[in-house]
Amino acid sequence: MVSLGQLVADIAHEINNLIGAIYANMPPLEEYIDDVKSTVDVAESCLDEVGTKTLNEYKEQIDYAFVIDDLSKLLESQKQAADRIRNIVLSLRNFSRLDQGDVKTVLLEEGIDSTLQMLLHKFKHRIVIEKDYSLNEMVECYAGELNQVFMNILANAIQAITDTGTIIITTAKVNENAIITIADTGTGMPDEIKEKIFDPFFTTKDVGEGTGLGLSISYGIIEKHQGTLTVESNQSKENHGTRFIIAIPLKITPA
Ligand SMILES: Nc1ncnc2c1ncn2[C@@H]1O[C@H](COP(=O)(O)OP(=O)(O)O)[C@@H](O)[C@H]1O
Ligand SMILES: [Mg+2]
Structure with missing residues (x-):
């Protein structure tokens, strides 16, 4: 995991540099396009009748009016795409800021939000996220590893x-503990599965979809924080779904 975090950080840095170049190129590109447009306008005003006719025919051929109109739309869409890439890179950086193994003092809500951002493409337009964050307090923890826990539980x-x-995601403070709950309105699971979900390699998913490692790794990480990871699940028709409850001390006691 140490090398994975570093790899993610390096890739994020690399992409960030490239995005920087795209941003830097944008203003001169816009300026040059304006220059070219006005050059065409000036040239046009100097033409005689024959020249104007030839030019207009050519303009029609390439649909000049559309090209000019579409140019600015293309530029705008390029900018939006660059903004989105920058957001993804920011999330990756937050996620890998871990410097694995190190104890950090962080807002858990930031880690949850970065994780959601990274998973966005898997649930956008399909799942509504409701948040009730009431902890909003710095927590001393292995931040990178906790992000992995959020990732595993949210992905499930x-x-x-x-x-x-x-x-539905909630955070709260109870007796010097941070309590995070992540509840879904998904399929839920029967007791005989619920008993096994923290076992390494236990999965009900097809090969390629699940490794059965997410929850056993998460369990280990929460144990390392001297906290608890518990689950409730319901398969009744009216009220199906699963809730994971993470409880960790606000301050870690290093092993
Ligand atoms: N939110 C959930 N709703 C229903 N079942 C779940 C949920 N989270 C975990 N499970 C069950 O626990 C199993 C183990 O989860 P996990 O350790 O993350 O492995 P994987 O996701 O690779 O299968 C899953 O295969 C699934 O059967
Ligand atoms: Mg999983």
Whole structure:
């Protein structure tokens, strides 16, 4: 995991540099396009009748009016795409800021939000996220590893909602503990599965979809924080879904 975090950080840095270049190129590109447009206008005003006719025919051929109109739309869409890439890179950086193994003092809500951003493409337009963050307090923890826990539990919640549904995330402070709950309106699971979900390699998913490692790794990480990871699940028709409850001390006691 140490090398994975570093790899993610390096890739994020690399992409960030390239995005920087795209941003830097944008203003001169816009300026040059304006220059070319006005050059055409000036040339046009100097033409005699024959020249104007030839020019207009050519303009029609290439649909000049459309090209000019579309140019600015293309530029705008390039900018939006660059903005989105920058957001993804920011999330990757937050996620890998871990410097694995190190104890950090962080807002857990930031880690959850970065994780959601990274998973966005898997649930956008399909799942509604409801948040009730009331902890909003710095927590001393292995931040990078906790992000992995959020990632594993949220990814499972997304997979458990086959069509549309809701994921409800709450944070709170109870007796010097941070309590995070992640609930989904997915399929839920029967008791005989619930008993096994923290076992390494236990999975009900097809090869390629699941390794059965997410929850056992998460369990280990929460144990390392001297906290608890518990689950409730319901398969009744009216009220199906699963809730994971993470409780960790606000301050870690290093092993
Ligand atoms: N939110 C959830 N809803 C329903 N089942 C779940 C949920 N989270 C975990 N499970 C069950 O626990 C199993 C183990 O989860 P995990 O350790 O993350 O492995 P994987 O996701 O690779 O199968 C899953 O295969 C699934 O059967
Ligand atoms: Mg999983």
